[in-house]
Amino acid sequence: MTHEILGDFKAYSLAGTDQEVRFITSVLNLKSGESILDLYCGYGRHAIELAKQGFAVTGLDATQDFLDIAAQKAQKAMVNITFQQQDMRELNYNQQFEAVINMFAAFGYFTDDENANIIKLISTALKPRGLFLIDLLNRDWMVRNNLNRYWRHPSGEYVLSYKVQLENGIATMKRQLINQVTGTKIQYDFVLRAYSLPEMANIFSNSGLSIIETYGGFDGRPYSAETPRMIILAKKDT
CATH class of the missing domain: 2.20.25 (N-terminal domain of TfIIb)
Structure with a gap:
């Protein structure tokens, strides 16, 4: 297979992951030992690097094949991560995490009502004033x-x-x-529902979340119609 990079998206590499994790830790600004839920963690590339930095990480995904890979990688990296197979529509955490992250367009796979309810479940999973970082594809782009x-x-x-x-x-x-x-x-x-920023702001508001900042990439660039990503940092209101 030919190694192909299209648009502004980077191939998965150690350098790319390092930049993404630096961005995540910078905007969340958490203390070592605080808890992070990596919602739809895939095969754990963010979760593992965050665990290496001393965060208490839970990795959740609906696909067991990805979790099996993640568990193998975590063991090799000698980090302790709780991995759980679950549909995000069935989240049942209550004020458990300082932060929830949802990376690489892992949101929008269900109906509008189901997607909105997922955001409410994420809000419930957050501790008071907890942070939610979501990485979406920019529909305008x-x-x-x-x-x-x-x-x-x-x-x-x-x-x-x-x-x-x-x-x-x-x-x-x-x-x-x-x-x-x-x-x-x-x-x-x-099938992925691609939301606009105003649509996401409305969903967040109805879930007790307020947008703090919106970015256009993991380099911290401002969000605009010309950026490939729409990365939103929100805080739980209470």
């Missing part, structure tokens, strides 16, 4: 750009690819995980 993406794990063992088509605010995404060693391929097809 998506309209004008190609979103196909391809990531190779630094070890070369795994490849993760996305193919995306956008129409009327609905993105159809095909995600494929390939084990380069065994040749095993796992494909998941998703």
